[in-house]
Amino acid sequence: MAKNEKYEIGILGGGQLARMMLLKAHELGIPACALSTDPKDPAAQVTNSWIQGDPKKTADLKKFLNQVKVVTYESEFIDADKVVSLLKDAGARSYPKTQQMKLLQQRKTQKAWLDSVKLPTSPWLDSEQIRSFSNLQSTLGSKKIVMKKNMGGYDGYGTFIVEDEQSFQSIDAQLAEQKISYVAEAFVPFKRELAVTFARSRTGQIVKYPIVESFQTDSRCDWVKGPMRTDRHLRFLNKIQRALTSLEYVGVIAFELFETRLGELLVNEIAPRVHNSSHYSLNGFNEDQFSMHIKAVTGRDLVAPQCFAGGFAMKNLIGSGIKTVSLKTKKAVHVHWYGKHENRKGRKMGHVNALASNANAALKLAENSVKDMKV
Amino acid sequence: MAKNEKYEIGILGGGQLARMMLLKAHELGIPACALSTDPKDPAAQVTNSWIQGDPKKTADLKKFLNQVKVVTYESEFIDADKVVSLLKDAGARSYPKTQQMKLLQQRKTQKAWLDSVKLPTSPWLDSEQIRSFSNLQSTLGSKKIVMKKNMGGYDGYGTFIVEDEQSFQSIDAQLAEQKISYVAEAFVPFKRELAVTFARSRTGQIVKYPIVESFQTDSRCDWVKGPMRTDRHLRFLNKIQRALTSLEYVGVIAFELFETRLGELLVNEIAPRVHNSSHYSLNGFNEDQFSMHIKAVTGRDLVAPQCFAGGFAMKNLIGSGIKTVSLKTKKAVHVHWYGKHENRKGRKMGHVNALASNANAALKLAENSVKDMKV
Numbered sequence: 001m002a003k004n005e006k007y008e009i010g011i012l013g014g015g016q017l018a019r020m021m022l023l024k025a026h027e028l029g030i031p032a033c034a035l036s037t038d039p040k041d042p043a044a045q046v047t048n049s050w051i052q053g054d055p056k057k058t059a060d061l062k063k064f065l066n067q068v069k070v071v072t073y074e075s076e077f078i079d080a081d082k083v084v085s086l087l088k089d090a091g092a093r094s095y096p097k098t099q100q101m102k103l104l105q106q107r108k109t110q111k112a113w114l115d116s117v118k119l120p121t122s123p124w125l126d127s128e129q130i131r132s133f134s135n136l137q138s139t140l141g142s143k144k145i146v147m148k149k150n151m152g153g154y155d156g157y158g159t160f161i162v163e164d165e166q167s168f169q170s171i172d173a174q175l176a177e178q179k180i181s182y183v184a185e186a187f188v189p190f191k192r193e194l195a196v197t198f199a200r201s202r203t204g205q206i207v208k209y210p211i212v213e214s215f216q217t218d219s220r221c222d223w224v225k226g227p228m229r230t231d232r233h234l235r236f237l238n239k240i241q242r243a244l245t246s247l248e249y250v251g252v253i254a255f256e257l258f259e260t261r262l263g264e265l266l267v268n269e270i271a272p273r274v275h276n277s278s279h280y281s282l283n284g285f286n287e288d289q290f291s292m293h294i295k296a297v298t299g300r301d302l303v304a305p306q307c308f309a310g311g312f313a314m315k316n317l318i319g320s321g322i323k324t325v326s327l328k329t330k331k332a333v334h335v336h337w338y339g340k341h342e343n344r345k346g347r348k349m350g351h352v353n354a355l356a357s358n359a360n361a362a363l364k365l366a367e368n369s370v371k372d373m374k375v
Numbered sequence: 376m377a378k379n380e381k382y383e384i385g386i387l388g389g390g391q392l393a394r395m396m397l398l399k400a401h402e403l404g405i406p407a408c409a410l411s412t413d414p415k416d417p418a419a420q421v422t423n424s425w426i427q428g429d430p431k432k433t434a435d436l437k438k439f440l441n442q443v444k445v446v447t448y449e450s451e452f453i454d455a456d457k458v459v460s461l462l463k464d465a466g467a468r469s470y471p472k473t474q475q476m477k478l479l480q481q482r483k484t485q486k487a488w489l490d491s492v493k494l495p496t497s498p499w500l501d502s503e504q505i506r507s508f509s510n511l512q513s514t515l516g517s518k519k520i521v522m523k524k525n526m527g528g529y530d531g532y533g534t535f536i537v538e539d540e541q542s543f544q545s546i547d548a549q550l551a552e553q554k555i556s557y558v559a560e561a562f563v564p565f566k567r568e569l570a571v572t573f574a575r576s577r578t579g580q581i582v583k584y585p586i587v588e589s590f591q592t593d594s595r596c597d598w599v600k601g602p603m604r605t606d607r608h609l610r611f612l613n614k615i616q617r618a619l620t621s622l623e624y625v626g627v628i629a630f631e632l633f634e635t636r637l638g639e640l641l642v643n644e645i646a647p648r649v650h651n652s653s654h655y656s657l658n659g660f661n662e663d664q665f666s667m668h669i670k671a672v673t674g675r676d677l678v679a680p681q682c683f684a685g686g687f688a689m690k691n692l693i694g695s696g697i698k699t700v701s702l703k704t705k706k707a708v709h710v711h712w713y714g715k716h717e718n719r720k721g722r723k724m725g726h727v728n729a730l731a732s733n734a735n736a737a738l739k740l741a742e743n744s745v746k747d748m749k750v
Contacts (some may be wrong), residue, residue: 026711050423301703334661355683
């Protein structure tokens with residue numbers, strides 16, 4: 001790159017999602033940079049165009065935006081108003097757009113948007129609207145209630161499941177004291193969790209990855225397998241597609257779904273970014289989600305994702321806090337390691353992708369390979 | 376990495392092969408660095424652990440070797456003796472071993488080795504042994520003679536095809552004046568060129584990629600497609616495998632082959648490294664050649680390469696010298712761009728991989744996608 005040229009894309013953040021986006025930008029030859037605080041961050045290691053700075057500090061954000069043509073995100077929890085105020089002066093664009101990030105980063109506005117576009121989701125109430133726990137239960141039609149912080153929740157953090165007045169009051173009081181607003185949702189007794197990832201280009205082209213099953217342990221993704229049969233869910237997927245068109249969304253976007261015992265689908269959560277549930281796409285696909293997102297936000301055409309194997313699976317490598325990690329395995333799987341400086345218990349340290357003739361065989365291969373490793 | 380820790384692997388060189396090895400080392404979470412002269416080099420852009428230095432300068436090489444556990448190469452033209460003299464003090468290992476690099480980097484010793492392990496190759500003579508052009512023609516049994524520099528040739532550079540006494544004498548004199556030794560080989564009127572890549576681990580495990588057809592324009596690889604049928608060549612492939620075992624070779628190694636009109640195979644050239652003819656393996660395979668090489672030289676187990684599509688192809692993106700490159704295409708292919716600072720006519724700037732139900736369909740897809748681009 002010449003000295004006064006701008007990076008075609010700048011990624012706000014330095015974690016594993018930023019790292020994998022950078023690796024794919026390198027592959028595609030698209031000049032990219034990332035902004036984060038610590039030179040030991042996963043993304044900082046894989047480029048010579050990492051920018052040190054705190055995305056929360058205006059001066060750092062400004063410096064970063066001045067160097068990029070398009071800013072994109074590895075987390076939805078950005079200060080959208082601050083980004084808006086700096087974008088124009090910087091002559092940069094944001095994809096997804098800042099108003100889309102603002103809409104989808106908040107649990108309240110995300111749930112309200114789902115209702116407005118008629119995408120089925122569990123009944124919910126804004127914390128402001130709650131009169132009593134028993135009233136909440138009857139309004140939402142559920143004995144169990146899920147309380148979710150309006151902002152900043154992930155991997156089960158910021159989520160509380162309550163079944164009695166006392167627990168509800170205790171959490172309500174704690175959140176009120178911290179001035180944290182939340183939503184209350186009916187608990188969905190799901191049969192299993194599914195997920196599906198879409199991408200929309202700047203010219204409105206929409207493509208989607210297969211529906212996958214995802215399995216959570218302690219509210220954290222443990223594995224994903226696919227493809228699941230989609231024929232019975234075609235109407236649901238078309239509805240998502242129409243919703244993304246009406247939102248004029250740009251980039252990759254992941255939908256976490258509940259499948260009820262009756263086979264009905266409900267949207268659980270939406271992530272306006274590349275997502276753990278689609279890490280499988282890095283192997284055996286004609287386009288992975290990271291390349292797809294980069295192409296979408298930089299104004300390139302998208303190709304419909306296609307898997308060259310009959311089945312695929314992804315197994316997360318979750319940290320145990322040990323110092324000497326071993327990733328060796330004789331199994332034919334793909335290890336993706338994030339280079340995190342500290343191995344902490346429960347932390348996502350990497351993942352393994354496997355391909356086989358069907359989803360179950362791929363999952364078995366991935367799980368067996370992980371037994372050889374020490375993470 | 377902690378401050379006094381060594382990189383698990385160090386790559387001598389900063390071109391596209393080093394770049395792609397680094398990208399895969401990042402993916403695998405294997406601490407890696409590269410040594411080259413220019414911060415704008417393809418490999419320098421994709422890591423924060425690039426080391427500036429001239430591989431030809433002893434001090435720079437020493438500094439580099441002191442920081443790595445294993446050194447490996449993107450080019451066979453290293454100063455093997457110098458590396459040997461520094462390895463022990465640095466406490467580092469070389470894979471491939473320096474004596475293997477020395478053997479295979481020289482045309483004379485490479486041809487002699489092929490003869491010794493009974494791998495068919497064209498008749499040849501060392502420049503020292505040549506008495507006259509007519510004698511050369513009769514000894515090699517060929518009217519056309521190929522003169523190849525003993526060291527440093529690539530992409531047709533350092534290769535001369537002569538058919539008459541006058542041309543022969545002129546090149547012989549030029550090379551003698553520059554004190555460059557060469558070999559003279561019988562020209563092989565091949566039906567087509569094939570290639571096959573093997574990998575051998577530190578514990579002696581050997582795996583191989585499919586046989587592919589490669590097509591050269593102006594002595595430079597234009598495209599590769601595969602897989603080709605291997606059943607009739609099994610004995611030939613087994614012979615290569617035995618030769619690699621006897622050599623105790625470690626790493627990826629590529630064999631460029633001639634297929635004669637009678638269907639016989641001859642080894643044309645050997646490259647003791649990752650190679651352009653296997654760039655296809657970056658997409659649709661359970662293991663690409665760059666990950667394979669890194670695993671082999673760092674003492675990991677290897678998995679047998681497998682393609683998840685019926686056919687694959689690679690098309691090189693050759694520079695035309697233009698300033699404004701466009702890599703956009705609506706075709707479902709994978710672009711790999713090397714980020715070279717200067718677009719020079721005839722330079723390998725990147726490549727495109729395509730997958731399809733068979734080799735010809737994949738090649739057609741790759742070639743069509745390139746028509747959309749400006750390189």
